[in-house]
Amino acid sequence: MDWERFARQMATMAHDLLEQDSVVGTLERIVRSATELVHGCDAAGILLMDGGRVRTLAATEPMVDASDRLQERLQEGPCFDAARLRDGERVYRIENMTVLQQRWPAYAPSARELGIGSMMGFLLFTENENLGALNLYSRLPGRFTETSETAAWVLASHAAVALSSARSHAQMTESVATRHVIGEAMGILMAGHHIAEDTAFNMLRRHSQDRNVKLREVAREVVELGALPRPEQPSRQ
Missing domain, CATH: 3.30.450.40 (GAF domain)
Known part of the structure; x- marks a missing residue:
């Protein structure tokens, strides 16, 4: 060779x-x-x-x-x-x-x-x-x-x-994209509810925990809807 x-x-x-x-x-x-x-x-x-x-x-x-x-x-x-x-x-x-x-x-x-x-x-x-x-x-x-x-x-x-x-x-690119969408979602909540940055982040985190959905997915929903998604109503039997 x-x-x-x-x-x-x-x-x-x-x-x-x-x-x-x-x-x-x-x-x-x-x-x-x-x-x-x-x-x-x-x-x-x-x-x-x-x-x-x-x-x-x-x-x-x-x-x-x-x-x-x-x-x-x-x-x-x-x-x-x-x-x-x-x-x-x-x-x-x-x-x-x-x-x-x-x-x-x-x-x-x-x-x-x-x-x-x-x-x-x-x-x-x-x-x-x-x-x-x-x-x-x-x-x-x-x-x-x-x-x-x-x-x-x-x-x-x-x-x-x-x-x-x-x-x-x-992974780094995904991380940057995730931070960007979370920041955008926080901005929407801050403007819509007249709240501080840490309060907006806590709203996202609490919503994520309550729905057992990843934080970035909640943030994407906020960006798409312009607000936090409404909680799902329990189905009536």
Whole structure:
């Protein structure tokens, strides 16, 4: 492998990842980069594990989503284990789906029926109880080498940093938007009731608690209605 060329490609890819304007764009760029930069990779995806549930966050083709659903149903597979940090490993690999797999005896033959010949799974991120993995697939057995694994690991490392940055930016943007709508709602209440700022905020908070609705949702309603929503009347029997 031409590592100098690969390094240049990785630098370009890292720049492209940081240029994405959304988490979705970052995810899609990561999986596309895997097929472009890792030898033998025909398809790639990123899955999210939440307990035993699996959610496909990005995929280059339907085969990836089908593999995620299969691993969720069987509760086994390289990507499934990578996302769960099973045995403390960070990389999982099946070199040949046609060979009996002691570790994933149910998954391998079913994956072969999906058109998967070999695959690798890499831990990508952890957040609370949610774990993510970058998964690479080849239609042919024996396509992934040690060099492929090294290249994929470098990609996964860059991807984790970029994805973390994108998620942080998205959370910050949401936080700013939330503060803005709450401030706007407080202004409406202050003007309508001739009250102070802290009183307006307490009105929003009390309404949120009484209705068991998030504060930002109450604020959005106030902005839309121009006043606090009327309390729901109990239904008559």
